[in-house]
């Protein structure tokens with residue numbers, strides 16, 4: 001007999017992780033990128049997930065691994081071409097996420113016109129919190145996100161600074177990628193991204209809703 005799957009363990013479902021880049025003007029500017037007029041999207045595989053208690057593993061090929069704290073939106077009801085007005089009905093809840101990025105590799109890919117896969121989609125590139133039920137964040141367009149490295153504040157932003165809103169993103173993405181229950185949308189990072197090293201401790205939070213902690217380790221050969 002099939003057992004019912006629980007959305008609160010969405011990271012175990014093998015669903016898509018769809019990431020939005022440069023959705024905060026202050027972050028686009030700190031990396032000297034143009035502020036986008038349309039969403040910039042990329043994907044991570046489900047093998048990118050890592051949960052508290054397990055470390056973030058620095059890939060052997062990078063010497064500049066960056067943290068990016070982001071609000072994740074967990075899809076509860078799938079759909080294609082979802083109208084913006086209906087978009088929030090498709091949201092089951094949220095998660096605090098890190099979009100770990102090998103910045104040196106991303107810069108190389110950008111200069112060669114290559115995709116960002118090696119920079120963004122490696123194992124443990126998506127540390128994720130517990131599932132946050134929708135009711136616990138009544139207004140996702142106005143929540144504060146922060147991240148500390150070894151107790152030093154590096155990122156502090158508010159989702160009100162997003163260029164493209166959550167309903168817009170859900171509608172935009174679903175026009176060409178069918179959204180499924182258990183998919184996760186990473187909504188972009190505010191300014192303050194910086195490098196992490198082996199043995200660092202990252203702590204991140206969403207207002208008074210939740211905090212999470214991850215250690216950074218080097219991948220053993």
Ligand SMILES: CC(=O)CC(=O)C(=O)O
Pocket residue numbers: 019020021022023024027031068099101187188189
């Ligand atoms: C420049 C980036 O890495 C884009 C990105 O992921 C973001 O959150 O912005």
Ligand SMILES: [Mg+2]
Pocket residue numbers: 019020021068070099188189
């Ligand atoms: Mg990002």
